[in-house]
Amino acid sequence: MATTSPSRSRSLPLRGVRIVSLALNLPGPAALMRLRELGARCLKVEPPGPGTTAAGRPIPGDPMGQYDVGAYTVMHEGIRIVTLNLKDEQGRAQLAKELAVADVLLTSFRPSALAKLGLGWRRLHRSYPQLSVVQIVGALGERAEEPGHDLTYLAEAGLVIGTELPPTLLADMAGALMASEAVLACVLQSRVIGKGKRRQVALADAAQWLALPRTWGLTLPSGAVGGAHAGYRVYPCRDGRVAMAALEPHFARALFAVAGLPPPDVRAPFAPQSHQAIATWVLGKTCSQLDELAVEHDIPLYTLPH
Structure with a gap:
């Protein structure tokens, strides 16, 4: 000891x-x-x-x-x-x-x-x-x-x-x-x-x-950290999964930028098309590519293998 x-x-x-x-x-x-x-x-x-x-x-x-x-x-x-x-x-x-x-x-x-x-x-x-x-x-x-x-x-x-x-x-x-x-x-x-x-x-x-x-509604499916915000979700990628936590506006802007999306307003991260676009973008990346992008663009995420 x-x-x-x-x-x-x-x-x-x-x-x-x-x-x-x-x-x-x-x-x-x-x-x-x-x-x-x-x-x-x-x-x-x-x-x-x-x-x-x-x-x-x-x-x-x-x-x-x-x-x-x-x-x-x-x-x-x-x-x-x-x-x-x-x-x-x-x-x-x-x-x-x-x-x-x-x-x-x-x-x-x-x-x-x-x-x-x-x-x-x-x-x-x-x-x-x-x-x-x-x-x-x-x-x-x-x-x-x-x-x-x-x-x-x-x-x-x-x-x-x-x-x-x-x-x-x-x-x-x-x-x-x-x-x-x-x-x-x-x-x-x-x-x-x-x-x-x-x-x-x-x-x-x-x-x-x-x-x-959860009582406050934050982690319900309709809540910002329950899946309603496109920047705060777990997505499948090419060789695993990624826990994406780009919740705050500056993190969301960085995520949208690297994903090739227009700068988001307050409502954009909650739009179905944003969810689909980010899901498609993440699916085309490997864990190592996402890790590199996280460091380069200051995006909070954690990759998980299959």
Whole structure:
């Protein structure tokens, strides 16, 4: 693992902040990865795993470490991991020692599960006044007990089109960013008031946040970045595809010029004939030719092979 230079270490905003995480699967560990990069000292508490591998190594208690070891390894680089059974007295006692010197507790359990473990906010705040708590939940309020996953939250937000799975775990990753943001907010607030704060981050809200451009109509087929603008589309070319992003007027003018079209007014990029002309022009070019034209004429595009 690469070491951090002294000058960079001094500039890290969470240097000296201690974070204990009970959060499993993707959003919590991804948030913890971000927080470690910001300088936090991170401890991950996992339940006992289901046994050992064929090589005799313990299987992680976090399901992510069971179904994708590669992702698990990347997210936990530089993070201390301890195995505790929080259902027995010894495990709870060890966790209590860690919380006594921690600044933030990150969780992803349902509220009822936290209460059963004695980790409800009121009890924690009474026992550890300095401790802030960031809770990652599926949804806020009464829906916090509902089961859900990235796919269900994206579907609810209108981000699942047809029967294809989304290309990445958008709600989980956006939720991880929102959780790291919540940790930063708690740290700032606690430094001012001298007490820990609690914040909840809902994955359903993260999906809804990502869906706002679609809600506004921007990414609908009739929207400028949904396919209605001829300069902002994915076109087939001779040996692949090109993601064309000539949206702003000066980029659109450059695209129209190299495609042999008259300088466009505001309405021209939305005209069917413009779409057809640019599609025909792009189809006659190779990826390398388009890459060269992009550099020469300052056109934002990215070529993709078949």
